[in-house]
Amino acid sequence: MAKTKNDENFLKFNFDVSAFRLLGRELITDRITALFELVKNSYDSNANTVTIEFININPISKESKIIISDDGFGMDYSDIKNRWMVIGTSSKRRERTTPEPYNRIVSGKKGVGRFAVDKLGAKLILKTKKKGTNKLFCLETDWVNYSKIEYSQMSLNFEESKDYFTDIKNRYWLEDGQIDSQGTSLEISGIEEEWSEKDIDRAYKELSKLISPNNDSKLYPFHINIKSEYEKYKDISIKPQIINFASLKFELSFDLKNNTQEILQFKNNQLNKVTVPIRDCGPLKTTIYYFDRLAKDKYKKHFNVEIDGIKIYRDGLITTPFAEYVDTQNEQKDILGLDKRRWSGFFDRLGTRDLLGYIEITDKSNPFIVESTNRQGFVDNKQFYQLKKFVIEQIQQIENFLKNQRNSSRETTKSGLSGASDNIKDLKSDISKIKNSSSPEVKEVLTNIEKNLSKLQGTVNKSINDFNKSEEEKKQIENLLFSLVSLQTFAAMFSHMAKHTIGHIITGAEYFNNNFPNPKLEDRFLKISKKIYSEMMKLRTGVDFMLKYAKSDSDFEEISMKGLIENLFNNIYEDILSKEKIQTELILDKDLILNYNRKAIEDIFDNLISNSIKALKHQTNKKIKCVGIVNKSDLTLTFSDNGSGIDEQDKYRIFDIFFTTTAEDGGAGMGLYMTKTRIETMGGEIEVIENEFKPSGASFKITLPFKK
């Protein structure tokens, strides 16, 4: 190749030492991230293919090199001078998409790719060419020079005059090339650390996450190749992460024309897809894989990687927060908040180690899902919150489905066990029938068999007992947890009330002590003593209510439904209801006395009332209304408020455990779930019906059966 070297030609980088440190050291933290950034640069230059070639990289020698070359649109002198050598004026920041016809969304938003080179090796020869010229533009950079200056500038010695980054000369020259060819190659030498096969393996796995699994269906697919001296990675094209062995797979799509989004819904023991209107975050093409323990082991063994949660891809490429490489997967940030959910670990909840998946968004349809500038997450706006909520909701539906499956498998175990017990009984009676008519030898064997069968039956019976016991214990633990959560809410309310009450009483007594007698203050003494009395009464009611909480769960008593609801409205919640100016109305055609556990029934209305209070927060003319009709064998109650109401999209999942739309008000998503489970244990039903108050509000219909 004929070279037209000209030593007179130099270019200087236009940035200072702090930018070099910040971008080079702090954003590009390791070699894999560096590769990531350089590959993204190729993607941004409309390349179809980028090849990473590792030459003599184990052991390290002077001949060690990494060459990253692509067939993108390349750079000319002006691009190099005004873009490559400058930071802060990243052309990538001005243009959101790459040139026609690819129109890819620019992925390397920070213009940090060139600093990634420094992480891979000390010396760089960049060769780049645009279509239509017959010259390659070549630039040589020795990062060692920059590191030296960096060191001297960071040391505390102000007097000496120093060189600046902008003074360092980078030689450039031109080489001949084919007029039709285009692309950029980065030849990196001065490599310090060797790349073992394991390192390349890691690079492969991480790079495979870069492109979406639907890459090849795209008009302009993007391919990454690796070449190295290792047999396995001699010349290999990186395939998108293959997902295999999953126990369950769910694919959710959308329909822009009809503005619908598919979501998962668990209902009547089945997990189905239903459609709802597309949310503000835009349509989400979603694929979720669930792995049970067996599947997880298989996956890990086969791919030698961990299952690592759900990731977001934009226009076919992974979004930055998910692309940051971390050395150990435990340090991976939980960007979607899957592991942060309240009560994580209880009630069979799924986390990032059980799920794999990808959410595909596009710049056009999801313009508000934007990576934050520090690359660690997404801009925390309403749309991203909705996306997170969407993901968690889908997982909750899967959790419900799995829980149901487990329950029915328990039922199968139980019936299997009692079936076995019956079989043994049958066997025994069969044996005793033939025993008497058999020979002494056979008789002896049969007696032995009978003995063993009896033992076996004992074991089976014990198993049935144990099984029932453990079921019972499980239920008790769940009940305990529910009452704890409800107790927690109550305790907070109670202590707030008690603080005020005690304050009044204590200072009232103190005032008497300080000032009595004093004829001038007679009027005050009177007011204070009245106040002390009424505050004491309030405290007494609160304590009584608290005591009921402390009562054991299994006590049944005669309960007047009317009295119970009235007590909640007029005493327990009186404070907060009057403070929030909420009017209450209770209409029961006749009173009904139920023989039941008081706390369970109180829980039902307790949760409905506090739910309504939250929903009424921003309304005017607030109302809660409860109407009951006593039928022959059931009580039908309608419980309504004119609060903010229930979103259409939430209607069928508001009874789900941990589903909450009031997290900021301390909602844990337990209230309505508890209401529903309490009602169901009584053999009743609760459902959302059309709201009684218009235009806004919510109405629940509750049916409680009873025996006369």
Add this chain to the structure above:
Amino acid sequence: MEVTFVVIDDTISIKEHPLLYTLEDKYKNVEFFLKPEDGLNFITSHLELNMIVLLDIQFSANDIENGHSILKKISEKSELIPVILWSGINETEESFSDFINNNAFGFISKDATIQEAFVLIDKALTFLKTNLDNIIEDWIIQKPEDKDIPVFFTANGLSLSLNQILYEIRNQTYLGKSFSKKLNQLTIHLLLNKLEKLND
């Protein structure tokens, strides 16, 4: 020194709280406001008064303001008013960092005794008494003849008397703040150059 207690609390029964009675017995002026906006209005339109504010934190959802936002607005208006948060809130659940940032004077729990509450109220009273504006006020009360003598001359030709300065300081204007700073500098200068002596 005359002081006005401004109590902002959305619970009507607080109006008859023995702590308020005690304050009234001792200091006469207690203003009670149910609506946070009304309390804030009173404060901003009476900056010439010596005020101590007792402020609830949680207000009903109908109120746009709450303890956090009222404190912020008072502290934006004047740094001379001690604002004491008086609340039944669970201290471990409330976020307190903005209270610190906005110079809340302290916190009294709703179940505190009068005696306990007065530990902080007395501190607030001392704070007021030692403030520059109150020292000027005391001076004027003792020597009314000094009231209108110009003592502060600005670069653009204004001259201000003690009485005018008092107004500027209490309203926390640029002039008021600038005078306070320069007066302190002057005092240090006088002391260092042995032109004045301070004795206790």
